[in-house]
Amino acid sequence: MKIATFNINGIKARIEALPRWLDAAHPDVVLLQEIKSVDDAFPREIFEELGYQVETHGQKSFNGVAILSKHPLEDVTRGLPGDDSDEQARWIEATVMGETQAIRLCGLYLPNGNPAPGPKYDYKLAWMARLEARARDLLALEMPVMMAGDYNVIPQPEDAAKPESWTEDALFRAETRAAFCRIVNLGFTDAFRAVTQGPGHYSFWDYQAGAWQRNNGIRIDHLLLSPQAADLMTDCQIDRDVRAGDKPSDHVPVWADLAL
DNA sequence: ATGGCTTGTTAAACAAGA
Numbered sequence: 001m002k003i004a005t006f007n008i009n010g011i012k013a014r015i016e017a018l019p020r021w022l023d024a025a026h027p028d029v030v031l032l033q034e035i036k037s038v039d040d041a042f043p044r045e046i047f048e049e050l051g052y053q054v055e056t057h058g059q060k061s062f063n064g065v066a067i068l069s070k071h072p073l074e075d076v077t078r079g080l081p082g083d084d085s086d087e088q089a090r091w092i093e094a095t096v097m098g099e100t101q102a103i104r105l106c107g108l109y110l111p112n113g114n115p116a117p118g119p120k121y122d123y124k125l126a127w128m129a130r131l132e133a134r135a136r137d138l139l140a141l142e143m144p145v146m147m148a149g150d151y152n153v154i155p156q157p158e159d160a161a162k163p164e165s166w167t168e169d170a171l172f173r174a175e176t177r178a179a180f181c182r183i184v185n186l187g188f189t190d191a192f193r194a195v196t197q198g199p200g201h202y203s204f205w206d207y208q209a210g211a212w213q214r215n216n217g218i219r220i221d222h223l224l225l226s227p228q229a230a231d232l233m234t235d236c237q238i239d240r241d242v243r244a245g246d247k248p249s250d251h252v253p254v255w256a257d258l259a260l
Numbered sequence: 261a262t263g264g265c266t267t268g269t270t271a272a273a274c275a276a277g278a
Contacts, residue, residue, distance in 0.1 A: 011266055036268065061268055112278060171278065207265035
């Protein structure tokens, strides 16, 4: 089962590029971030005609996550637990049945947090604390679990072309990286790093200043696997060529294949 | 880079992103 994460930076703006990638990559499940749409305005028919079930958790103008799946989605839940006053649409969960066993999928859009320090950074760290709590509960299920999405975290210096320019940024500050590390160290596997080591592998290139042409990128879209999911992984890749297509998102898809 | 581009909202700028 091929499961991908893709921050599309607006579903309306990606109404051609997203189906184009689906046709080329034929993922079974896609976790989308930044749909920037309310649920009623999401063009679900386009994806249903391609064979996908569509579950959205949107809001007006900003954020918003969704799941596209060629297999039935069960027990869909919306919103990250831990703060009922949080109105930002950044988390969706669903269970997908494979041929032999089920996997719990979590799609997430972790807050950017800039400028740091400040209230937006405080929100990011508080959100990561809630994520850690949810991650603990998911591990206790002792089943295949994937938490995938735009983490807005550069885990290591090798995950940025110019790490020195990110030192005070909310994506790379010591507190951010430590919070991410705490979650991984609960027992998750960074799927991409289990397959590929070394620098030069990015999932985001800024629209500005010729970042793509200069390969000035960062790796911030991650797939974290529970031990039971990591045991099933056979491959994980970044579809970097998508960034060179017509009217691209500033992020590209990252996917993993699991023997489910 | 104090933001060089893109998006959404809404009708000419503004907010937000990373």
